Amino acid sequence: RDYHKLMRKRLATLARWIEAEVGPIGYRAFVDSAPVMERALARKAGLGWFGKNAMLLNPKAGSLFFLGELYTDLPLPMDDPFEGEHCGSCSACRTACPTGAIVEDRVVDARACISYLTIELFGAIPERYRKAMGNRVFGCDDCQLVCPYTRFTRATQEADFAPRHDLDRASLLSLFAWGEEEFLEKTAGSPIRRIGYERWLRNLAVGLGNAPWSEAVEAALRARLPYPSDLVREHVRWALARQREKRRALIASS
Structure with a gap:
């Protein structure tokens, strides 16, 4: 299956779980399916910082993860944005870009x-x-693969993401x-x-x-x-x- 559809399905499952807890809500799930400023939203949600390759970097996963969004009219508490940048003097991504x-x-x-x-x-x-x-x-993933934080990434066990043919x-x-x-x-x-x-x-x-x-x-x-x-x-x-x-x-x- 297309990973976009799979991730949207997961987000819809999350929305239904929320509805079971709080009652009906309005929502819409996005995974690369609309012009959503997902990296900026993810930083504000505390998920990471912008690396020198402009990717969102998470200290425990690097940049090799999907971003999905669930827009809802449910009032929710605000998360704290990720503070600081942790690339330091590293410029491996810039050097590696072909x-x-x-x-x-x-x-x-x-x-x-x-x-x-x-x-x-x-x-x-x-x-x-x-x-x-x-x-x-x-x-091309060269700028992501050379990032030191990539070493914290774990390969997915999701069969739908495995190579086919x-x-x-x-x-x-x-x-x-x-x-x-x-x-x-x-x-x-x-x-x-x-x-x-x-x-x-x-x-x-x-x-x-x-x-x-x-x-x-x-x-x-x-x-x-x-x-x-x-x-x-x-x-x-x-x-x-x-x-x-x-x-x-x-x-x-x-």
Whole structure:
């Protein structure tokens, strides 16, 4: 199931529990489903502080957790906001960002962020960021993974959050070979589905362009050249040019 729907379901369960205790209330649950200023609300609720990567950091969980909101007309006591910041002189997240998108402490240039480029951007990925993308196809967590507070994170035991269809082990070549029907089938209930098949191929083409040269990669890219999408073809041509450069470099060095 889509984790957004799962979390909203959990919040609705919480609301019904509250109703059982206090009577009928008005409420609405949100998990990435409306323009809610969730990080700012979470800080005011005492859940953490803004790290230098602009993520909400919790001292016991880092930033690897979901934020969900339950709006209600039930009068509730106010929580104390989280006081202070605990990043100190650490700048691991800024150093780790592949594209330098963290331009200042707590300021991220979304136009350079790989998560934005691979998920939110509908058009062509600017060439100046393609090499830095490496093999990232859907998002990027580098700034979170290097954060010292991440070591306190525990892996979830929720089966709904476990990888499906071997997506955690699949090769870029095998994913690039999927047809649209296979893409829709194997991303059902996953946030990946929302980028659509066209941008899926766009992102994979960039990843294959960044891969070490191989005949199989070059052949797979050539096979996609007739694909009926200007967006896909443009990224495939770029990737082919990268692969051919690497092939020539290998020949020259042998």
